[in-house]
Amino acid sequence: MFLLRSLSILLLLVSFAEAANASEADGYTLWRRMTLDICQRLPTIQEVKCIQANNGRIPDSRLVSPSKTCLINFNSVIESCLESESFAESIGRWVNDFVLPSQMPGYNSYNNIILNEVTLTNGSTQKYWYGRHSSWGDCLDGITPTQSNLSDYLDKAYAPYFANGKNGGEDIGVESDNSGEFVYVCKKTGDDGRIYSLADEVTNYENFNGTTTDYQCTQSDSRFPCGCGPNMRWCMVRSNLTNNNGTVGAMGNDNSWFRLKKQTLEEAGQFTKQVVLNENGILASKNPTFTDIFNADYAVRTSRLQHFYEIMQADLRDPDHLSDDCHRLISGIDKSVSCPTTVSGTVDFVDYTDEAAAPAGVVVDENGGDWQVIDFSQQAPEDNSVPLAYQSAGILASWQLLNRQPTELNIANRIFSFWTCEEISWRSNDPYNRSDYRLERVEENEDGFVTLYSLDDIQFNTLYRTAAALEPFEEGTDNYTNCSGCHVTVNPLAAFRNRWDQLGRYREVDYKPVGSINGMDPGTVSGDQGIFLGETGVGLAGLGNILAESPVVHRCIVNRSFERLVGYRLPSSSDTLQDLTETFLSSNKDIRSLYGAILTTDEYKRAR
Amino acid sequence: MTIYKVTLISCSLLSALACGKTPDVLTNSSGQAARARSFNVNVGVDNTSETRVSTTIRESKVESKYRRPAIRHDNYDGTNDISGTKMLEPETLNNVITNLLGEELDIDGENPISRDFSRLGAKSENTYPVYLGSLDYQAVINRNREIAATMPLIIDRVAKATCQQLITNNNQNIDFDSGDDEDISDELHMLLNSRPIDSDTANAVMLIIEAAANEGVDNSTKWQAVCTFYLLKEGSILIN
Numbered sequence: 001m002f003l004l005r006s007l008s009i010l011l012l013l014v015s016f017a018e019a020a021n022a023s024e025a026d027g028y029t030l031w032r033r034m035t036l037d038i039c040q041r042l043p044t045i046q047e048v049k050c051i052q053a054n055n056g057r058i059p060d061s062r063l064v065s066p067s068k069t070c071l072i073n074f075n076s077v078i079e080s081c082l083e084s085e086s087f088a089e090s091i092g093r094w095v096n097d098f099v100l101p102s103q104m105p106g107y108n109s110y111n112n113i114i115l116n117e118v119t120l121t122n123g124s125t126q127k128y129w130y131g132r133h134s135s136w137g138d139c140l141d142g143i144t145p146t147q148s149n150l151s152d153y154l155d156k157a158y159a160p161y162f163a164n165g166k167n168g169g170e171d172i173g174v175e176s177d178n179s180g181e182f183v184y185v186c187k188k189t190g191d192d193g194r195i196y197s198l199a200d201e202v203t204n205y206e207n208f209n210g211t212t213t214d215y216q217c218t219q220s221d222s223r224f225p226c227g228c229g230p231n232m233r234w235c236m237v238r239s240n241l242t243n244n245n246g247t248v249g250a251m252g253n254d255n256s257w258f259r260l261k262k263q264t265l266e267e268a269g270q271f272t273k274q275v276v277l278n279e280n281g282i283l284a285s286k287n288p289t290f291t292d293i294f295n296a297d298y299a300v301r302t303s304r305l306q307h308f309y310e311i312m313q314a315d316l317r318d319p320d321h322l323s324d325d326c327h328r329l330i331s332g333i334d335k336s337v338s339c340p341t342t343v344s345g346t347v348d349f350v351d352y353t354d355e356a357a358a359p360a361g362v363v364v365d366e367n368g369g370d371w372q373v374i375d376f377s378q379q380a381p382e383d384n385s386v387p388l389a390y391q392s393a394g395i396l397a398s399w400q401l402l403n404r405q406p407t408e409l410n411i412a413n414r415i416f417s418f419w420t421c422e423e424i425s426w427r428s429n430d431p432y433n434r435s436d437y438r439l440e441r442v443e444e445n446e447d448g449f450v451t452l453y454s455l456d457d458i459q460f461n462t463l464y465r466t467a468a469a470l471e472p473f474e475e476g477t478d479n480y481t482n483c484s485g486c487h488v489t490v491n492p493l494a495a496f497r498n499r500w501d502q503l504g505r506y507r508e509v510d511y512k513p514v515g516s517i518n519g520m521d522p523g524t525v526s527g528d529q530g531i532f533l534g535e536t537g538v539g540l541a542g543l544g545n546i547l548a549e550s551p552v553v554h555r556c557i558v559n560r561s562f563e564r565l566v567g568y569r570l571p572s573s574s575d576t577l578q579d580l581t582e583t584f585l586s587s588n589k590d591i592r593s594l595y596g597a598i599l600t601t602d603e604y605k606r607a608r
Numbered sequence: 609m610t611i612y613k614v615t616l617i618s619c620s621l622l623s624a625l626a627c628g629k630t631p632d633v634l635t636n637s638s639g640q641a642a643r644a645r646s647f648n649v650n651v652g653v654d655n656t657s658e659t660r661v662s663t664t665i666r667e668s669k670v671e672s673k674y675r676r677p678a679i680r681h682d683n684y685d686g687t688n689d690i691s692g693t694k695m696l697e698p699e700t701l702n703n704v705i706t707n708l709l710g711e712e713l714d715i716d717g718e719n720p721i722s723r724d725f726s727r728l729g730a731k732s733e734n735t736y737p738v739y740l741g742s743l744d745y746q747a748v749i750n751r752n753r754e755i756a757a758t759m760p761l762i763i764d765r766v767a768k769a770t771c772q773q774l775i776t777n778n779n780q781n782i783d784f785d786s787g788d789d790e791d792i793s794d795e796l797h798m799l800l801n802s803r804p805i806d807s808d809t810a811n812a813v814m815l816i817i818e819a820a821a822n823e824g825v826d827n828s829t830k831w832q833a834v835c836t837f838y839l840l841k842e843g844s845i846l847i848n
Contacts, residue, residue: 026803028802028803029802029803031802032802032803036696036700036704040700040703040704040707041703041704041707041708042704042707042708042799042800042802043798043802044799045780045782045795045798045799048798048799048802048803048804049798051803052804086703089699090697090699090700093697093699
């Protein structure tokens with residue numbers, strides 16, 4: 001692998017030693033581009049002087065020593081950068097960008113968890129975790145933005161979104177009441193496909209930096225508790241495990257919710273970083289390939305996060321769910337309460353507030369930064385940390401993605417478009433409309449039954465995109481009278497996640513929600529079989545395997561990597577795309593080799 | 609050939625670097641902001657002479673009042689969708705500046721580019737990464753990699769702070785007290801703009817140095833102004 005990368009870079013530098021094409025960027029520009037992209041830094045003065053001494057071209061490393069004019073081996077510089085943690089972190093960010101926005105809107109949507117130390121009036125200091133809203137939500141209800149309350153408006157959330165019907169329907173702009181200038185306060189993909197940015201146009205910078213403050217979330221905030229979204233169960237468990245009505249929970253002190261949340265936000269990025277680091281990271285013994293992010297039989301979690309998973313799964317596996325008392329007993333909030341030993345005995349209690357009492361290997365630091373490998377293959381099948389159906393699913397089984405209802409179409413759309421490079425056809429009048437893939441047509445048939453779907457309403461050519469979609473749909477609905485009959489065809493991702501109900505419960509047994517759907521019994525789980533990209537798999541691990549093995553996904557990874565460095569995607573017929581894909585696959589799907597190869601392409605070297 | 613405008617502005621060179629108020633950086637020839645077809649970034653100011661050095665960093669064309677202005681690279685030819693303005697991700701920008709300084713950027717006790725800033729209630733808040741293109745909404749899949757109108761505002765502030773820290777700490781071992789202005793200008797240009805200085809830029813730097821001499825500012829302030837000019841030249845600190 002190392003050899004392959006070296007060869008790629010060597011070819012690159014040899015190519016630069018040749019006569020520069022008129023359309024190519026000069027050596028200074030190119031080296032700056034490479035160091036910024038790969039090394040996360042500017043070129044050094046010495047590197048620039050070397051290029052200057054080589055008539056404006058990046059020196060071929062083979063010529064360095066004989067000429068004695070430059071002691072820098074440019075090949076080694078890039079090689080070293082590709083091996084570095086900062087490069088791996090940048091790839092982790094890239095993947096995290098895919099995971100993070102999957103959060104549901106509402107008060108769970110904090111993508112900025114920060115630790116602040118404040119000085120109290122008595123002179124003492126106290127540390128608080130704060131979450132910054134980065135989603136739209138109820139915080140904007142009733143607010144009519146004007147110039148005078150603009151600052152207050154921005155206080156509440158810096159990326160609010162006006163839902164349909166609120167504050168002028170589709171407009172997402174805020175119009176001042178006197179100047180006629182507009183301020184955009186969120187991002188939106190416009191009809192022209194461009195992403196319009198937060199605060200695109202401002203006339204008074206002070207509006208944006210003068211008075212904004214953090215919104216301190218506490219458990220006492222009436223808007224915070226768990227009736228806020230489809231992931232209620234997770235929320236309840238989390239709340240019971242952390243700060244609950246002022247009681248110190250197992251996960252830490254009075255701001256432990258944010259502490260835990262911060263780790264869940266970082267999980268996919270940390271995992272990816274370790275996969276990229278490969279021989280150098282904490283996964284060295286696993287010798288991972290990049291597509292392990294979809295189907296690894298291991299996870300990278302902190303001890304605190306792992307503990308959370310264990311308790312969470314214990315809850316989800318219990319047909320009746322763990323009672324609040326069980327949560328409180330397991331977490332150590334209250335050891336006097338009653339909970340069946342068959343439940344409470346399955347999860348060890350770890351008091352994260354007491355470092356001295358922590359078991360070996362558990363780090364009780366403020367940031368909980370003890371990221372470590374959780375090897376599922378070494379765990380007993382009945383282990384509570386992860387359900388069988390979700391082992392070997394990489395980031396797909398991360399908290400951020402699991403913590404959603406199975407029919408959360410945003411996730412399905414994101415997985416589809418992000419990893420296949422196929423764009424979802426949104427409705428033109430609402431870029432965030434989810435109903436394209438939802439069975440929304442409701443009508444009564446002659447028997448008086450309510451039909452929740454109609455074949456005419458299903459857009460097979462958008463999400464599903466297979467010509468054979470109709471047949472399996474009919475087969476599915478014939479064979480199954482439950483949710484999976486539809487999910488297996490309409491929303492493939494939901495089919496893979498079929499055992500999770502809309503309360504976030506893992507259904508190993510029947511579960512009938514109040515008001516069951518006519519003609520269907522959501523309590524009967526017929527399996528997790530789904531079809532994605534024309535392949536069939538079982539469970540989230542099945543989906544992960546499909547993604548990991550799919551040529552479509554491989555090419556998409558390559559093309560998105562290319563886009564990251566060059567700025568646009570290659571057409572599917574591109575020879576460059578084909579060559580890069582072959583490089584990626586021949587390097588055992590090593591993302592660093594791929595990036596090294598992209599640097600050698602004419603497109604990358606071209607003057608911009 | 610690049611033409612550097614020399615006009616009168618309202619704040620002294622010294623105070624512009626240290627006054628701490630929001631600079632009036634987004635202005636066009638009519639003094640209007642934001643919707644300018646072009647705008648200048650002030651790098652040195654002088655209220656006693658007729659001197660200001662500025663550089664046009666982008667053409668701005670407002671397509672409609674609902675749409676952000678497309679701020680494009682000077683070399684934009686209309687045929688390439690990226691047009692050379694591939695913006696650094698804010699995390700990368702933070703790494704680049706940290707590597708440059710040898711420590712984190714510090715503006716009023718915090719690093720506003722970092723996601724984990726340490727102080728509560730600071731003015732900049734933790735919004736810079738959002739302005740610079742990080743994700744902040746569930747339906748946003750791709751980062752914005754093109755420059756929007758607010759970004760020069762942020763970058764102007766970041767550039768000034770970076771230069772203050774860079775010149776003051778001088779961890780790059782440039783001998784700013786050598787007295788050889790040409791040599792220092794060239795080295796600083798290599799460091800910040802990744803290439804030897806060209807004649808146009810050198811001429812512009814000489815204007816800054818002359819203005820600094822007229823104002824009687826100290827050596828550090830002078831090179832901070834040059835540094836800021838370099839970093840803002842064609843938005844170079846922001847784009848790749």
